[in-house]
Amino acid sequence: MRPQLPDFPWDVLAPYAEKAKQHPGGIIDLSVGTPVDPTPGFIQDALKAAADSPRYPLTAGTQKLRDAILTWARNTLGATGEFDVLPVIGSKELVAWLPTILQSSKVLYPEVAYPTYLVGALLADAKAIEVDVNADKWPKADLAWVNSPSNPTGRVHSEDELRCAINWSRKRGAVLVSDECYLEFGDTSTPQSILKFTDGNNKNLLAVHSLSKRSSMAGYRAAFLIGDSQLIAKIREVRKHAGMMVPLPVQEAMIAALSESTHVVEQRARYNARRATLRPVLNSAGFSIEESAAGLYIWATRNEDCWISVDWLAELGILATPGIFYGKKGASHIRIALTATDAQIRAAAARLVEVCK
Numbered sequence: 001m002r003p004q005l006p007d008f009p010w011d012v013l014a015p016y017a018e019k020a021k022q023h024p025g026g027i028i029d030l031s032v033g034t035p036v037d038p039t040p041g042f043i044q045d046a047l048k049a050a051a052d053s054p055r056y057p058l059t060a061g062t063q064k065l066r067d068a069i070l071t072w073a074r075n076t077l078g079a080t081g082e083f084d085v086l087p088v089i090g091s092k093e094l095v096a097w098l099p100t101i102l103q104s105s106k107v108l109y110p111e112v113a114y115p116t117y118l119v120g121a122l123l124a125d126a127k128a129i130e131v132d133v134n135a136d137k138w139p140k141a142d143l144a145w146v147n148s149p150s151n152p153t154g155r156v157h158s159e160d161e162l163r164c165a166i167n168w169s170r171k172r173g174a175v176l177v178s179d180e181c182y183l184e185f186g187d188t189s190t191p192q193s194i195l196k197f198t199d200g201n202n203k204n205l206l207a208v209h210s211l212s213k214r215s216s217m218a219g220y221r222a223a224f225l226i227g228d229s230q231l232i233a234k235i236r237e238v239r240k241h242a243g244m245m246v247p248l249p250v251q252e253a254m255i256a257a258l259s260e261s262t263h264v265v266e267q268r269a270r271y272n273a274r275r276a277t278l279r280p281v282l283n284s285a286g287f288s289i290e291e292s293a294a295g296l297y298i299w300a301t302r303n304e305d306c307w308i309s310v311d312w313l314a315e316l317g318i319l320a321t322p323g324i325f326y327g328k329k330g331a332s333h334i335r336i337a338l339t340a341t342d343a344q345i346r347a348a349a350a351r352l353v354e355v356c357k
């Protein structure tokens with residue numbers, strides 16, 4: 001029988017949301033990292049223009065979408081050598097089902113991590129093992145995840161760390177998947193794709209990307225895989241039977257999003273400005289900020305149990321995520337998502353300033 005899935009984390013947080021809602025100024029929800037800035041108009045237009053869509057979409061995606069992803073992978077990620085691409089509905093769905101699709105029996109995932117890596121291993125009835133960043137010490141397995149920039153910490157892998165993970169994959173003949181869905185949101189550090197360091201040999205290597213945050217398209221469910229052609233062919237074959245095709249209007253919206261980068265630069269600036277607004281006031285409130293060099297989050301601690309920090313912030317009407325959602329090592333941290341409007345971020349900062357007077 002399949003091991004039991006963990007409690008759904010956001011249900012566990014609900015009582016703190018209730019408390020935060022009692023604040024006279026209302027709740028400022030900095031918990032779930034769900035984008036609030038509008039999907040750029042030209043992307044919405046591309047979706048609308050493809051609204052007449054009577055046929056089934058191809059699992060592999062249209063040639064135009066495949067070309068857009070290939071070009072983007074070469075130009076933005078620095079991918080080299082022979083590789084293939086595959087659109088997927090949402091990277092969450094991919095993370096949750098990849099170990100099942102690949103029939104993995106042992107899965108490595110970061111010790112402080114996005115919970116779906118563990119969920120995917122459990123769904124596949126695979127053994128799930130937490131590992132730290134140093135891949136030199138990783139045990140034998142058939143699938144490993146890296147995530148840079150990290151959710152929840154905002155940590156960015158160095159070139160050495162990525163190369164070390166590639167070496168692990170080559171030595172073990174194991175699949176290495178790099179979840180890079182925050183790659184274009186560097187702040188004090190510039191994240192790099194694993195595909196830049198393969199020296200043209202992409203065997204057993206995959207990068208996962210998502211337009212949810214990059215292009216504020218979380219509601220579209222638009223993501224894709226890039227990497228080892230043989231591995232992608234295997235995944236595509238299973239998907240042809242199992243479905244989960246990306247709807248054609250969404251494919252058109254993806255092409256528009258990938259062919260334009262100004263909106264990404266603007267979105268990055270928005271998230272980084274919000275981080276800059278909250279950083280000093282959190283420091284004044286006694287939080288040390290760790291990592292948080294890129295991505296969508298602030299990872300902070302007051303060296304107390306994370307639920308005490310969450311409760312203290314809920315009194316101020318601010319909802320943060322307890323670090324324990326991301327692993328035992330997060331038990332004294334909180335994660336603050338920068339996915340609130342500028343006005344809400346300013347209001348949160350003002351409440352923190354007020355309470356520290």
Ligand SMILES: Cc1ncc(COP(=O)(O)O)c(C=O)c1O
Pocket residue numbers: 033090091092093095114147150151179181209210211212213218222223
């Ligand atoms: C590290 C990481 N990977 C994947 C996802 C899933 O994103 P989506 O399903 O919207 O593509 C998330 C979402 O928060 C994430 O933080």
